[in-house]
Amino acid sequence: xxxPKILVTKQSxxxxxxxxxxxxKLERYGKYVLRRPDPQAIWIKDxxxxxxxxxxxxxxxxxxxxxxxxxxxxxxEWQISLGELKFNIKPTAFxxxxxxxxxxxxxxxxxxxxxxxxxxxxxxxxxVLNLFGYTGGATLAALSAGAEVTHVDSSKSAxxxxxxxxxxxxxxxxxxxxxIDDVRKFVMREIKRGVKYDGIIMDPPSFGRGAKSEIWKIxxxxxxxxxxxxxILSDEPAFFLINGYASGYSxxxxxxxxxxMFEKHGGQFEMGELSIEEWVSKRLLSCGIFARxxxx
Numbered sequence: 001x002x003x004p005k006i007l008v009t010k011q012s013x014x015x016x017x018x019x020x021x022x023x024x025k026l027e028r029y030g031k032y033v034l035r036r037p038d039p040q041a042i043w044i045k046d047x048x049x050x051x052x053x054x055x056x057x058x059x060x061x062x063x064x065x066x067x068x069x070x071x072x073x074x075x076x077e078w079q080i081s082l083g084e085l086k087f088n089i090k091p092t093a094f095x096x097x098x099x100x101x102x103x104x105x106x107x108x109x110x111x112x113x114x115x116x117x118x119x120x121x122x123x124x125x126x127x128v129l130n131l132f133g134y135t136g137g138a139t140l141a142a143l144s145a146g147a148e149v150t151h152v153d154s155s156k157s158a159x160x161x162x163x164x165x166x167x168x169x170x171x172x173x174x175x176x177x178x179x180i181d182d183v184r185k186f187v188m189r190e191i192k193r194g195v196k197y198d199g200i201i202m203d204p205p206s207f208g209r210g211a212k213s214e215i216w217k218i219x220x221x222x223x224x225x226x227x228x229x230x231x232i233l234s235d236e237p238a239f240f241l242i243n244g245y246a247s248g249y250s251x252x253x254x255x256x257x258x259x260x261m262f263e264k265h266g267g268q269f270e271m272g273e274l275s276i277e278e279w280v281s282k283r284l285l286s287c288g289i290f291a292r293x294x295x296x
Contacts, residue, residue: 004251005272007105008284014080015101016279019052021045025285029089029097030080032056036095040286046278059095067093079168083107085140086168088161098135098161102274102287106241107141109292110201114145116296117198117238125175126238131183131202131225136162138201138241143174147199150177152186154214182214184221187228196234203243218249223257230261237265239294243274245287254291267295 011017018026018033020041027034035058045052057070068091077090080099085107087099110128117126128142133151135158142149143166153159159178166172179186183202204225206218233240240262242254251271259269271291275284 002255002269002271005270006284007102007272007274007290009102009104009274009276011277011279012082015082017276017285018279019045019047019281020278020283020285024052026052026055029099030078032074032078032089034091034097035059037061038285043283046281046283057091059091066095082137084144084169085137085165087135087137087165088168090161099137100287102276103137103243106243106274106290106292107137109294110138110141110199110239110241111145113199113239113294113296114142114147116294126198127196127234128199128201129197129232131187131200131229132204133162133201134158134203136165138203139176140166140169140171142199142201143171143176144169148175150179150197152179152181152183154180154182156180183216184225184228185214187225187232191228191231195232197232198234198237199239199241200229200233200237201241202229203245206246206248226257226261233261237262237295239292241290241292244289249289251289251291254289258291258293262293265293265295267293269293 014030016028018028021043022045023037023041025038025041033055035052035055056072056074057068059068077088080087080089082104090098114126126147128147128149130139130151133139133153139149139151159180163178204218204222240258244254255271273286274288274290275286277284
């Protein structure tokens with residue numbers, strides 16, 4: 001059994017976790033500071049309430065409504081950079097901003113895996129499949145490293161947003177397919193077509209609906225999806241990455257799911273938590289879980 005590890009996203013020019021606690025987090029995305037709920041932050045805030053109230057916007061949730069309120073004039077959307085990638089930030093009605101900064105270590109890992117694979121197999125680009133691709137952070141990372149990417153999400157607005165992020169990151173002309181589709185139905189069709197991928201990334205929700213209102217329940221559908229994904233892996237796969245948010249499971253559970261898929265290939269397994277380091281106190285905020293495998 002491998003030891004769990006913690007991946008940490010630290011302060012950068014366009015992003016920082018300023019403070020957290022009492023069920024909230026205070027973050028800076030470029031030129032704006034946002035205040036929003038986070039159920040993981042059960043400790044006491046470090047900073048005064050006055051500093052929290054000075055956020056440019058905050059997310060509220062009442063019994064009958066929820067959304068963002070602005071404390072001052074600000075744009076409805078703006079751009080930030082995370083590493084070499086650029087993202088349009090658009091605070092949504094579900095408290096999200098359109099990017100998950102805690103994924104930055106995974107994006108760097110993806111780029112390294114692709115470059116390592118290309119150094120061994122130079123006759124063609126590595127083929128990567130990003131399932132539940134949302135606004136495209138992992139897709140952009142893979143494209144920037146030279147991969148051919150198929151990006152699948154059931155949400156038309158998410159895929160449109162991902163295309164925008166590719167455009168502002170200078171990656172829109174890279175080899176990518178943007179597909180609005182139910183993930184499981186897409187994978188089943190790829191099996192029939194005999195299509196293979198060298199790397200697979202997925203970020204499955206605990207519950208969701210497909211492009212035609214297909215129901216997704218992680219406890220029922222994730223094991224089946226992983227079994228199906230094993231049938232579209234190339235003979236010499238490079239990597240596999242699965243992330244989890246609010247799924248109720250641990251990284252050990254995800255590791256136990258993917259271990260049988262890749263044990264025969266050798267390589268390296270890792271699992272653990274995704275976190276963000278606070279700017280002042282250096283305290284870590286847990287943001288999700290991951291399990292991943294790579295040949296090198």
